[in-house]
Amino acid sequence: MPRFAANLTMLFTEVPFLERFGLARAAGFSGVEYLFPYAWPADTLAKELSRHELTQVLFNLPPGDWDAGERGIACLPGREQEFHEGVQQALKYAKALDCRRINCLAGLKPMDVDEPVAWQTLVANVRYAAECLQAEGITLCLEAINSRVDMPGFMLDTSERVMALIRDVDADNVRLQYDLYHMQIMEGDLIRRIEHLLPWIGHIQFADNPGRHEPGTGEINFSNVFGALDRLGYTGWLSAEYHPQQGTGRSLGWLMAGR
Ligand SMILES: O=C(O)[C@@H](O)C(=O)CO
Numbered sequence: 507m508p509r510f511a512a513n514l515t516m517l518f519t520e521v522p523f524l525e526r527f528g529l530a531r532a533a534g535f536s537g538v539e540y541l542f543p544y545a546w547p548a549d550t551l552a553k554e555l556s557r558h559e560l561t562q563v564l565f566n567l568p569p570g571d572w573d574a575g576e577r578g579i580a581c582l583p584g585r586e587q588e589f590h591e592g593v594q595q596a597l598k599y600a601k602a603l604d605c606r607r608i609n610c611l612a613g614l615k616p617m618d619v620d621e622p623v624a625w626q627t628l629v630a631n632v633r634y635a636a637e638c639l640q641a642e643g644i645t646l647c648l649e650a651i652n653s654r655v656d657m658p659g660f661m662l663d664t665s666e667r668v669m670a671l672i673r674d675v676d677a678d679n680v681r682l683q684y685d686l687y688h689m690q691i692m693e694g695d696l697i698r699r700i701e702h703l704l705p706w707i708g709h710i711q712f713a714d715n716p717g718r719h720e721p722g723t724g725e726i727n728f729s730n731v732f733g734a735l736d737r738l739g740y741t742g743w744l745s746a747e748y749h750p751q752q753g754t755g756r757s758l759g760w761l762m763a764g765r
């Protein structure tokens with residue numbers, strides 16, 4: 507059986523953030539993730555994890571100015587110092603939360619920066635982050651995010667682009683973050699792609715498509731995809747990262763069915 511985690515940025519948003527941990531545990535999740543921990547003191551988050559016996563599965567490196575539309579700074583020339591500081595900040599949180607994975611958002615390629623320059627900046631930054639995380643035994647994840655619906659201009663929008671980056675960075679602790687929702691939009695052929703990419707997959711997230719809602723609201727056959735992950739021996743986490751269509755409680759039928 508897969509290990510399911512709840513993404514607390516998207517699930518249980520009916521209650522304030524710190525109350526979501528307890529609701530996730532009560533619903534049957536054993537792990538949680540969220541986009542960013544930085545608005546809360548690390549020990550506050552650690553207490554919630556420990557009180558509810560939850561694993562912190564993943565969070566993202568600082569993304570730059572999210573509210574202004576930035577979606578990561580790893581590919582932005584001139585922002586290297588800020589990127590390095592973000593890696594150090596994330597490491598402090600990862601240690602306090604005993605988190606074994608950190609996701610690096612590549613960022614949107616600026617119109618006035620040539621692709622090779624953005625790519626080389628990305629390679630150098632990811633290499634730096636991988637080295638820092640390696641010393642702590644932490645995996646650096648790189649997520650492919652769809653550029654058709656949610657993030658036009660995102661540097662890493664296919665699994666092939668992430669795999670090319672992993673090859674260029676050439677570090678042992680860098681892995682693909684495979685989000686079924688984004689990959690259904692960009693590539694489809696989910697089970698065959700997972701079979702091919704499995705050795706490089708460090709983390710999986712999911713939502714149905716279209717709509718980015720819970721399993722059963724769209725076109726993905728989740729029981730077949732989860733079954734394939736079991737058959738292939740995937741031992742990592744599967745994080746529910748969707749916007750519940752009619753409230754979180756009513757969206758969890760897939761979790762009950764999987765127990
Ligand atoms: O898929 C997503 O949107 C997230 O996993 C993320 O980290 C960036 O928004």
Ligand SMILES: [Mg+2]
Nearest residue numbers: 649685711747
């Ligand atoms: Mg995702």
